[in-house]
Amino acid sequence: MKILSAQQIRAADAYTIEHEPISSVLLMERAAMECAGWMVHTFGETPPPYYIFCGMGNNGGDGLVIARRLQEQGFAVQAWLVHTADTPSADNAANQPYYPELQHIREPGEFPLLEEPGIIVDALFGTGLNRPVEGWAAGVIHKINDQRHRHTIVSIDMPSGMMADEPSLHFPCVHARYTLTFEYYKLAFLLPENGERTGKTELLKIGIHPDYTAQVQTEYHLTDPETIRTIYRPRDAFSHKGTYGHALMIAGSYGKMGAAVLATRACLRAGAGLVTAHIPRCGYEIMQTAVPEAMCDTEESALYSAHFDEPFRLRQAPDYAVVGIGPGIGADTATAKALERLLQAFHKPMVLDADALNIIGKYPALLPQIPKDSILTPHPKEFERLFGSTDNHFERLELLTRKACELQLYILLKGKYSAMACPDGAVYFNPTGNPGMATAGAGDVLTGILTGLLSQGYTPKAALLLGAWLHGLAGDLAADDLSEEALVAEDIIHYLGQAYLNIKK
Numbered sequence: 072m073k074i075l076s077a078q079q080i081r082a083a084d085a086y087t088i089e090h091e092p093i094s095s096v097l098l099m100e101r102a103a104m105e106c107a108g109w110m111v112h113t114f115g116e117t118p119p120p121y122y123i124f125c126g127m128g129n130n131g132g133d134g135l136v137i138a139r140r141l142q143e144q145g146f147a148v149q150a151w152l153v154h155t156a157d158t159p160s161a162d163n164a165a166n167q168p169y170y171p172e173l174q175h176i177r178e179p180g181e182f183p184l185l186e187e188p189g190i191i192v193d194a195l196f197g198t199g200l201n202r203p204v205e206g207w208a209a210g211v212i213h214k215i216n217d218q219r220h221r222h223t224i225v226s227i228d229m230p231s232g233m234m235a236d237e238p239s240l241h242f243p244c245v246h247a248r249y250t251l252t253f254e255y256y257k258l259a260f261l262l263p264e265n266g267e268r269t270g271k272t273e274l275l276k277i278g279i280h281p282d283y284t285a286q287v288q289t290e291y292h293l294t295d296p297e298t299i300r301t302i303y304r305p306r307d308a309f310s311h312k313g314t315y316g317h318a319l320m321i322a323g324s325y326g327k328m329g330a331a332v333l334a335t336r337a338c339l340r341a342g343a344g345l346v347t348a349h350i351p352r353c354g355y356e357i358m359q360t361a362v363p364e365a366m367c368d369t370e371e372s373a374l375y376s377a378h379f380d381e382p383f384r385l386r387q388a389p390d391y392a393v394v395g396i397g398p399g400i401g402a403d404t405a406t407a408k409a410l411e412r413l414l415q416a417f418h419k420p421m422v423l424d425a426d427a428l429n430i431i432g433k434y435p436a437l438l439p440q441i442p443k444d445s446i447l448t449p450h451p452k453e454f455e456r457l458f459g460s461t462d463n464h465f466e467r468l469e470l471l472t473r474k475a476c477e478l479q480l481y482i483l484l485k486g487k488y489s490a491m492a493c494p495d496g497a498v499y500f501n502p503t504g505n506p507g508m509a510t511a512g513a514g515d516v517l518t519g520i521l522t523g524l525l526s527q528g529y530t531p532k533a534a535l536l537l538g539a540w541l542h543g544l545a546g547d548l549a550a551d552d553l554s555e556e557a558l559v560a561e562d563i564i565h566y567l568g569q570a571y572l573n574i575k576k
């Protein structure tokens with residue numbers, strides 16, 4: 072699913088108006104009807120009163136139509152026009168006569184007392200916002216926010232005060248419980264700095280012309296079930312384990328064998344044909360007992376240098392379909408040396424996570440040695456160690472995209488919407504997953520899944536999009552049964568099968 076800028080959204084509206092064709096006032100009617108329908112469905116036939124605050128632009132126009140529609144259905148509605156400008160937009164003005172009970176706020180003192188707990192509809196500003204809200208209009212936003220513990224705040228299209236494509240963290244902005252957004256997710260919603268203000272996002276289709284969406288060029292995308300279904304490849308009936316590759320998982324150290332077990336298990340569950348776990352000797356029995364399906368390749372100590380010093384084994388490394396490296400390996404000098412040797416010996420796309428990334432953060436000269444099209448999976452702290460810090464999440468996204476292009480790597484920056492930057496500059500956000508996955512080892516499972524998918528022959532981009540989706544979906548299915556709180560990393564592996572079945576439906 073494409074993510075459009077505010078400017079592209081305006082163009083999409085204009086294209087629809089011209090080519091459907093439909094008048095802009097009717098398009099507004101359609102958008103507002105969807106909102107009113109959602110509210111009736113969500114808040115029921117006997118809801119608390121609706122308090123609707125409308126701005127002077129088309130977002131306010133939506134608010135006026137919502138007020139009329141809800142009132143026509145017999146609900147208790149009060150609506151105010153907040154005079155943030157001298158003149159309303161044409162479609163806003165066109166709708167005012169159809170809601171004669173409209174009240175007016177021309178100064179902060181006119182903000183009403185909302186006695187009965189109700190539903191506040193925020194229709195002050197939408198995608199037309201082009202600067203911070205200031206003065207008494209900002210005061211109205213603060214007053215709305217002061218009510219948020221007594222009332223449910225629903226923002227129309229965007230929380231008023233938030234910019235769709237630019238940082239606005241420090242701007243006055245409505246803190247919504249729900250944001251009913253039209254047709255496309257806005258980039259701002261997907262960045263952690265705006266999460267608290269956006270609340271739960273509901274995407275409402277308002278009938279934007281499909282031809283516009285099909286032809287518009289955008290670097291940002293949200294992965295969706297259709298994309299995932301086109302990526303997923305069913306198994307060939309005549310295939311054998313050789314078809315699905317032999318993966319090498321380099322993970323674990325004394326005290327961190329759990330990371331190796333989780334990554335190895337996840338790699339097998341994702342569907343790799345054969346998996347060898349490269350681990351320190353101290354973890355041999357743990358691994359053989361916990362994951363009998365995996366082969367083990369051990370070293371005398373927890374250090375990895377010996378392995379890749381040995382010419383025979385070094386020659387073997389390229390024979391693996393894929394290498395996943397990082398979970399729990401530690402970041403001491405000998406291990407760093409071993410990683411350097413691995414990068415000299417292995418030239419196919421690989422998966423680098425956790426301590427492998429921390430080592431590279433310490434020795435940045437290793438970065439350009441990573442095989443082209445490899446997948447890096449940093450969490451925000453690891454990302455900062457690798458590439459430095461930024462002032463806000465828009466800048467961080469820009470840095471992520473730039474690094475993926477410069478280094479010709481796929482980089483997944485973890486989060487609620489993990490951002491996956493591709494070497495061609497495209498960025499995909501993954502919508503599956505939940506806060507239950509903020510638990511030790513969840514990232515090790517992701518490393519295993521990605522390695523398992525690459526092993527089966529998925530391209531790095533396909534493995535990345537499908538892997539992130541499956542990982543989050545397995546976490547969602549696990550949380551549905553077990554709760555977010557009780558979810559542990561092992562559960563994500565356990566529910567991977569259900570996640571596969573779900574995408575095949």
Ligand SMILES: NC(=O)C1=CN([C@@H]2O[C@H](COP(=O)(O)OP(=O)(O)OC[C@H]3O[C@@H](n4cnc5c(N)ncnc54)[C@H](O)[C@@H]3O)[C@@H](O)[C@H]2O)[C@@H](O)CC1
Binds near residue numbers: 155198201202208253
């Ligand atoms: N035909 C269309 O274009 C449709 C538009 N729709 C709605 O229209 C919205 C966009 O409407 P508009 O482009 O009229 O803009 P908004 O209603 O978002 O903003 C209102 C006006 O405020 C002014 N403004 C910007 N920043 C300000 C600030 N900081 N302080 C005070 N005034 C400021 C702008 O000049 C703009 O004209 C969407 O978010 C959506 O809700 C929907 O009705 C669907 C159809």
Ligand SMILES: Nc1ncnc2c1ncn2[C@@H]1O[C@H](COP(=O)(O)OP(=O)(O)O)[C@@H](O)[C@H]1O
Binds near residue numbers: 425485503504505511
């Ligand atoms: N709130 C959340 N919503 C969705 N996914 C989440 C959330 N919190 C964590 N995750 C996912 O869980 C994983 C956690 O990885 P990471 O922090 O590396 O864990 P660890 O290092 O303990 O293995 C990431 O893939 C991340 O996207």
Ligand SMILES: [K+]
Binds near residue numbers: 130194196197229231
């Ligand atoms: K709004």
